[in-house]
Amino acid sequence: MLAEDCTDPKLLELRNALDARERNHLSPLAALSIDGLRRRAEPCPGHRQNFALDADRILHSRAYTRYIDKTQVFYMINNDHITHRVLHVQLVSKIARTIGRFLGLNEDLIEAIALAHDIGHPPFGHDGEKVLSTLCKENGLPSFQHNIQSVTFLDGIEKGGRGWNLTLQTLDGILCHDGEVHDRVLQPEREKTFDDFDQQIAAKASEPKTDLVPMTLEGCVVRFSDTISYIGRDIEDAIELKLIRREEIPENCRKVLGNTNGTIVYRLVADLITNGIVDDSIFFSPAISKSLKELKDFNYKQIYLNPLIKKGFDKIQSSYRTMFQTFVHDIETEKRDSLIFIEFLNRMDDSYKATHSAAAIAKDFIAGMTDEFFLNQAKLLGCEVPEKS
Numbered sequence: 001m002l003a004e005d006c007t008d009p010k011l012l013e014l015r016n017a018l019d020a021r022e023r024n025h026l027s028p029l030a031a032l033s034i035d036g037l038r039r040r041a042e043p044c045p046g047h048r049q050n051f052a053l054d055a056d057r058i059l060h061s062r063a064y065t066r067y068i069d070k071t072q073v074f075y076m077i078n079n080d081h082i083t084h085r086v087l088h089v090q091l092v093s094k095i096a097r098t099i100g101r102f103l104g105l106n107e108d109l110i111e112a113i114a115l116a117h118d119i120g121h122p123p124f125g126h127d128g129e130k131v132l133s134t135l136c137k138e139n140g141l142p143s144f145q146h147n148i149q150s151v152t153f154l155d156g157i158e159k160g161g162r163g164w165n166l167t168l169q170t171l172d173g174i175l176c177h178d179g180e181v182h183d184r185v186l187q188p189e190r191e192k193t194f195d196d197f198d199q200q201i202a203a204k205a206s207e208p209k210t211d212l213v214p215m216t217l218e219g220c221v222v223r224f225s226d227t228i229s230y231i232g233r234d235i236e237d238a239i240e241l242k243l244i245r246r247e248e249i250p251e252n253c254r255k256v257l258g259n260t261n262g263t264i265v266y267r268l269v270a271d272l273i274t275n276g277i278v279d280d281s282i283f284f285s286p287a288i289s290k291s292l293k294e295l296k297d298f299n300y301k302q303i304y305l306n307p308l309i310k311k312g313f314d315k316i317q318s319s320y321r322t323m324f325q326t327f328v329h330d331i332e333t334e335k336r337d338s339l340i341f342i343e344f345l346n347r348m349d350d351s352y353k354a355t356h357s358a359a360a361i362a363k364d365f366i367a368g369m370t371d372e373f374f375l376n377q378a379k380l381l382g383c384e385v386p387e388k389s
Contacts, residue, residue, distance in 0.1 A: 015047050019032070026106060029217055030104055030218070036049075036170075037169065039155075051109040051112050051170065055111045055112040058154065058164070063153040068086050070084060070123070071085065071125040072125060073304065073309070075124045075316075076387070079240065088233075089114060089115050089116075092225050092226050092229045095265065096110045097110050099221050102273040106218050110221055112166070116150060118150065120147065120148065122367040123373075124374075135363075136359070136363055142206065146367075148201055151174055153367075154166055154171070168215075169218070172192060173215075178211075184283055227292070228269060231299065234303055234304075235261065236260070244302050248302065249298065250295065253295045257295060312385075312386025312387075315385055316386065318383060319378035322383050323374075323377065326381055327340045327358075327362035327366070328359055339377060340365050
């Protein structure tokens with residue numbers, strides 16, 4: 001990377017030394033910071049390496065700030081010890097960086113992907129995502145998918161619509177992070193370009209079941225770590241809320257993975273580290289993978305689909321619809337005193353307004369809301385909203 005007049009020579013020397021250390025000490029299969037690809041060239045790169053710069057930009061984004069009040073699994077709960085989305089992404093980052101360190105991978109890239117992977121989640125987690133997806137399809141848009149929305153926020157909405165110009169490697173890891181898909185082995189799909197990336201977004205938007213694979217081992221590590229971070233933690237939260245009892249965890253899972261979040265995380269991480277990188281792949285052992293799949297099935301049946309955690313969601317669902325319809329109408333009638341103009345559209349560049357339909361703008365605005373902001377605005381629109389219990 002060439003020095004620019006705005007880069008202090010001493011800082012450039014130090015950054016180049018860091019790049020050299022990566023080449024000498026990381027795995028030959030690791031993503032090197034110097035190889036980070038951006039859509040737009042940046043004439044003054046500064047002293048930070050590419051993926052470290054991505055992580056900093058993500059942390060300073062408005063969308064990252066809103067993680068603080070985003071549902072992970074349980075919503076409308078008065079309990080400060082229940083996991084929120086902001087904690088989840090921090091846990092993913094920590095777990096993934098631990099794995100990456102042992103495998104000789106790029107921890108800066110891992111951190112950037114991990115911190116941003118869920119930034120597109122709308123209010124009230126996956127349940128909110130399903131409602132917003134229905135509204136999108138009813139209004140001529142592709143289905144809503146939070147991984148695509150994460151890219152949309154960072155690449156096309158932040159900074160007034162200009163985006164943060166993150167590297168392809170980071171954006172690709174965010175797009176392909178799907179921790180709900182059960183894989184025993186992950187092998188990166190290398191040599192992607194931005195054209196490939198854009199085509200994959202289009203394919204995923206058209207067919208949500210399209211399976212996308214990260215272009216780096218770092219992205220693969222984050223994808224596995226997403227599952228590792230939530231599978232046991234959600235069990236602990238469910239036990240805290242008395243939805244399940246610890247002894248209900250399937251016997252084989254308890255035997256192979258343990259019956260606490262700490263033990264489950266340790267054994268899954270240790271298995272990936274012990275197996276190492278083989279044929280450009282990372283993987284779980286067959287017995288570990290089988291038990292993890294069984295534990296996922298248990299969580300879905302006993303936790304995620306449990307009607308006890310969905311109390312009041314009918315009101316949230318109705319509020320989503322009212323809000324979406326109201327904002328679309330306000331945009332189409334140019335109601336300048338509407339919240340969507342004051343809090344969103346007035347911040348955006350003309351290019352964003354010119355290339356997005358009213359429905360797409362409403363989708364972007366609602367997806368970025370925190371849970372509390374959503375409920376407050378729904379009340380102002382006359383919606384009946386649930387109360388925390």
